[in-house]
Amino acid sequence: MEKRDNVDKLVDHLFRHEAGKMVSVLTRAFGTENLELAEDVVQDALLQAAQVWALRGVPDNPSAWLYQAAKNRAIDILRRDAKSVRFTSSEEGSIPDREASLQERIEETWDEDLIKDDMLKMMFACCHRGIPEENQITLILKTLCGFSTKEIARAFVTSEDTISKRLYRTKQFFRQNDIRFDVPPAGKLKERTDAVLNSIYLLFNEGYNSTDSEELVREDLMEEAMLLCKMLGENPLTEIPETFALMALMCFHFSRNSTRVSPAGDIVLLQYQDRSKWNSELIALGNEYMAKSAFGDSVSRYHIEAAIAFEHCTAKTYETTKWERILELYEWLCRDYPSPVHALNRAVAVMRVRGPAAALSALDAIPDKTRLEAYYLYHSLLGEIYSRLGKTDEADIEFTTAFGLTNSDSEKKLLSGKITRKEHHSD
Amino acid sequence: MKDYMLLFRFKAEFDDSEFSPEEFQKEAMKWQKWLEQRLKDGKLNPGQRLTKAGKVVSGTKKKVNDGPFAEGKEVIASFCVIKAASLDEAVEFARECPILERDGSVEVREVMTY
Numbered sequence: 301m302e303k304r305d306n307v308d309k310l311v312d313h314l315f316r317h318e319a320g321k322m323v324s325v326l327t328r329a330f331g332t333e334n335l336e337l338a339e340d341v342v343q344d345a346l347l348q349a350a351q352v353w354a355l356r357g358v359p360d361n362p363s364a365w366l367y368q369a370a371k372n373r374a375i376d377i378l379r380r381d382a383k384s385v386r387f388t389s390s391e392e393g394s395i396p397d398r399e400a401s402l403q404e405r406i407e408e409t410w411d412e413d414l415i416k417d418d419m420l421k422m423m424f425a426c427c428h429r430g431i432p433e434e435n436q437i438t439l440i441l442k443t444l445c446g447f448s449t450k451e452i453a454r455a456f457v458t459s460e461d462t463i464s465k466r467l468y469r470t471k472q473f474f475r476q477n478d479i480r481f482d483v484p485p486a487g488k489l490k491e492r493t494d495a496v497l498n499s500i501y502l503l504f505n506e507g508y509n510s511t512d513s514e515e516l517v518r519e520d521l522m523e524e525a526m527l528l529c530k531m532l533g534e535n536p537l538t539e540i541p542e543t544f545a546l547m548a549l550m551c552f553h554f555s556r557n558s559t560r561v562s563p564a565g566d567i568v569l570l571q572y573q574d575r576s577k578w579n580s581e582l583i584a585l586g587n588e589y590m591a592k593s594a595f596g597d598s599v600s601r602y603h604i605e606a607a608i609a610f611e612h613c614t615a616k617t618y619e620t621t622k623w624e625r626i627l628e629l630y631e632w633l634c635r636d637y638p639s640p641v642h643a644l645n646r647a648v649a650v651m652r653v654r655g656p657a658a659a660l661s662a663l664d665a666i667p668d669k670t671r672l673e674a675y676y677l678y679h680s681l682l683g684e685i686y687s688r689l690g691k692t693d694e695a696d697i698e699f700t701t702a703f704g705l706t707n708s709d710s711e712k713k714l715l716s717g718k719i720t721r722k723e724h725h726s727d
Numbered sequence: 728m729k730d731y732m733l734l735f736r737f738k739a740e741f742d743d744s745e746f747s748p749e750e751f752q753k754e755a756m757k758w759q760k761w762l763e764q765r766l767k768d769g770k771l772n773p774g775q776r777l778t779k780a781g782k783v784v785s786g787t788k789k790k791v792n793d794g795p796f797a798e799g800k801e802v803i804a805s806f807c808v809i810k811a812a813s814l815d816e817a818v819e820f821a822r823e824c825p826i827l828e829r830d831g832s833v834e835v836r837e838v839m840t841y
Binding site for chain 1: 743745746747748749750751752754755757759762763766773775776805807
């Protein structure tokens with residue numbers, strides 16, 4: 301066998317992913333109230349690895365090296381200032397006893413299977429009901445995915461300060477509420493798994509929908525979401541149909557990723573995307589997950605959304621897309637999982653199947669459409685409808701409103717192209 | 728072939744302790760890519776990194792200072808020894824050192840043979 305190059309021993313994002321594992325293992329040992337301490341230990345271990353490996357080469361088993369460095373560092377800290385570490389969890393006994401049992405806990409259980417359990421528990425802790433959704437995904441990125449505050453800020457197109465505050469509040473929540481680092485009891489497992497899936501999907505959508513951050517950051521977020529979901533799919537506790545349906549959905553969405561933005565950074569609409577560049581392997585993988593998701597009697601929103609994405613991914617051209625089937629699926633989605641955004645998407649399908657006038661009535665009929673009025677896509681669709689109806693002035697007003705509601709440069713560019721174009725829509 | 732010691736210095740204010748995991752990995756890989764070939768050819772004696780803890784003892788009064796860590800000063804971060812045909816070759820090699828991207832320096836010194 302050919303000797304691997306030193307550098308090849310480090311797979312992509314090894315540090316980042318090992319950071320997520322180590323933070324999880326150490327949080328099990330220290331308790332969620334000491335998450336910050338776990339993060340500090342991991343940071344030290346990574347710093348040491350980077351400094352030593354830079355000069356001496358990458359060790360044969362980089363992960364084991366990192367774990368050892370983290371263990372040593374954790375035990376150091378415990379010896380030096382066990383008293384300053386405030387433990388609130390159900391630990392009994394004197395400080396020396398606790399210290400000894402903590403040391404034991406840090407020494408043991410660094411094997412892959414147990415690490416996976418710890419990561420799952422970390423997911424449950426991050427997605428606790430008492431934590432706002434945006435804080436959940438921020439914490440997931442920080443702890444499980446090994447992103448820095450700066451990197452999260454860049455991914456979410458917000459300030460580092462905002463991210464620091466979110467992290468601070470969540471850690472405070474852990475401390476104040478004595479959140480257990482554990483798998484939820486059987487009766488709560490389904491509900492809590494749903495919350496985790498919801499966060500994973502949010503994380504994915506941050507990447508999928510953000511047209512402002514750079515390509516690489518967007519892909520990173522999507523990949524991280526998929527890795528976490530895959531982990532859930534591999535764990536007996538969380539391998540439920542919804543998990544596989546979400547995985548399928550993300551595979552289908554991701555398969556079109558490289559064609560959604562032009563090299564110049566402009567948005568490419570579905571009808572203009574180069575379908576030959578869609579990732580057929582991912583589409584096939586999505587199909588496999590779809591098949592896996594088809595057991596039990598639950599049809600989640602992920603099942604339906606995956607079925608819609610499947611129709612798009614497998615249509616040869618935009619024109620030959622099975623719009624009737626897609627409309628049917630959107631109707632199902634709107635009935636079982638009503639939301640203004642689903643209704644908006646349904647209206648797009650209505651326009652394809654029944655024309656702009658029907659789409660306008662569909663939009664009109666959305667019960668809580670006031671909630672959509674601050675959403676640029678709502679106005680952009682209205683603009684599209686008016687434009688097709690030949691009502692150029694109304695269309696311009698809507699496109700202009702949409703322009704004012706989005707912060708994304710590429711969305712703005714797309715919209716301004718529509719505003720200045722005064723001729724009737726022809727497609 | 729002669730031995731040359733490479734002394735790597737960072738500006739005192741350089742701080743990699745807050746790098747992100749991704750940045751750590753990229754930095755370590757840059758160094759490895761730079762050193763790798765020499766290591767394979769047996770022309771590198773792997774070096775050591777120094778921690779930031781240190782003191783300096785100086786002068787006839789044997790004064791002990793807290794180390795050369797004042798702002799703007801350069802601090803030795805690590806060292807290694809390479810084999811090269813000439814000082815020029817060693818310097819050419821040093822020119823590719825990743826520390827230069829971080830505004831650090833490499834001092835190249837021939838090790839005396841006797």
